[in-house]
Amino acid sequence: MNLEKEIADATAADGRQNNAVAERRREYAEIFDLFAREQRVLEDLYAPLREQLAISEAGQRQLEFYVRRKIDVSAWVARGEGLLDLRKTGAFQLEEASRSLQETWSVGNSADVAPAMESFINANRRTLAGARRPTTRVQDIGDWLFSTDHVRLTYGLRYEGVELSKLSPGMRGIVLLMLYLAIDLWDRRPLIVDQPEENLDPQSVYEDLVRYFRAAKRRRQVILVTHNPNLVVNTDADQVIVAASERTGPGLPLITYESGGLESDRVRKAVCRVLEGGERAFRERERRYDLPRDPRAARA
Secondary structure, eight states, X not given: OHHHHHHHHHHHHHHHHHHHHHHHHHHHHHHHHHHHHHHHHHHHHTHHHHHHHHHSHHHHTTEEEEEEEEEOHHHHHHHHHTTBOGGGSTTOOHHHHHHHHHHHHHHOOHHHHHHHHHHHHHHHHHHHHHHBOTTOOHHHHHHHHTOOTTEEEEEEEEETTEEGGGSXXXXXXXXXHHHHHHHTTTOOSOEEEEOTTTTOXXXXXXXXXXXXXXXXXXXXXXXXXXXXXXXXXXXTOSOEEEEEEEOOSSSSOEEEEEEEOXXXXXXXXXXXXTOTTHHHXXXXXXXXXXXXXXXXXXXX
């Protein structure tokens, strides 16, 4: 009678264990359905922005909004290595073996992830069992294999394939300005921008800023506060105000202003003092656009 009870108890325990394993695997797979559902919601939410970028010049310069899963394979591998003694496994490399799961983690749902994990376990069952440390429980191995801490949904801006957070401070400023100009194509209000060239080299100023200000000024007034005269010249500013500071004694310095178009000889001289290329830059500009010089300067 006692033997029959022990057999019944053992059978019941096996059944409960099998049910628990099946439940864990089902929940593991369903988490990836939630990832896929949340990703679709974000893509639908930001669809107008993506469409706007696609028709803008910024979009043509590969400014894009993305939604994707970020997979930290190294974190998953490190957790597994803490449970296993890989010296027992010979040539087996856990990180290399886990590459078979990475693509499924990145884009798969429950129908993809569940069989992929089963294949991984079946292919490496003997190796994983043989490498288990004496202090590692079978349950610990299961908790690690079916964990999802290394998967998270991320979204943001990418410029020429590089995420915004990985760009230099100057380039981040350019990208955000490009985004603003791209989504405000119908805004006609004046736009004031303070030192857009900060943290940028002259080439980046010319290649990445000038074209957007030229495009913006066709539909709205653009007011730039800048220390970069190349930006002033190459954007063909219609009106320039040059500020100068002079300390003549104690107290606050005296600030004076010189204003006019770039064709004004007085403005030309003020800008040329700090302009890269000096007077030659203005001559090049005059030749391209056939601009007249200030008549008063010509008479002088």
